[in-house]
Amino acid sequence: MFRKQDKRLSSMLNKRVEVWHTVKSTVKDRLGQYPQEDKLYRTAYAGVIPQTGSLLSGRTADTTLSRxxxxxxxxxxxxxxxxxxxxYDGVRYxxxxxxxxxxxxxxLEIFCEVLL
Incomplete structure (x- = not known):
């Protein structure tokens, strides 16, 4: 069933993104614990669409963050x-x-946040 507001999905998926997650290591560290490590889960084609942006000011040492x-x-x-x-392109979402x-x-429509 085709909905009026839908675009062809294949035309939207024009970026190759990596999906990451945190897993428990299989190797003990020097303290005898299994540390958490970031691991590439899979890669996929996706559309990356900007939604909103705001500035977070008033931080320590007059820094400004972009959200x-x-x-x-x-x-x-x-x-x-x-x-x-x-x-994607060196930026974490x-x-x-x-x-x-x-x-x-x-x-899937996955809403993400980037802190710069």
Whole structure:
């Protein structure tokens, strides 16, 4: 069923993104513990769409941070979770929430935040 507001999904997926997650290491460190480490989970084609942006000022030492939100659109995948993040062009996109529009398991719209 084609919805009027939908674009062809394949034309939106024009960026190759990496999906990362944190896992417990299989090797003990010098303290005898299994540390957490970041690991590449998979790569996928996605659309990276800017949504909003704001400046966070009044920080220590007169620094200003930029808070920008993006929507990442990708084919439906049930194993993407909110504790993961995306890397694209050297920028980390932290997942805020994941939405399956129309609940038809065709695509995911993943709303992310970038702190610069």
């Amino acid at each position: 920008t939100t993006h929507k990442i659109v990708m084919r439906y995948c049930k194993d993407i979770t909110p504790d993961m993040w995306f890397m 932290n997942i805020l929430y994941i939405m399956d529009p129309y609940l038809d398991h065709e695509r």
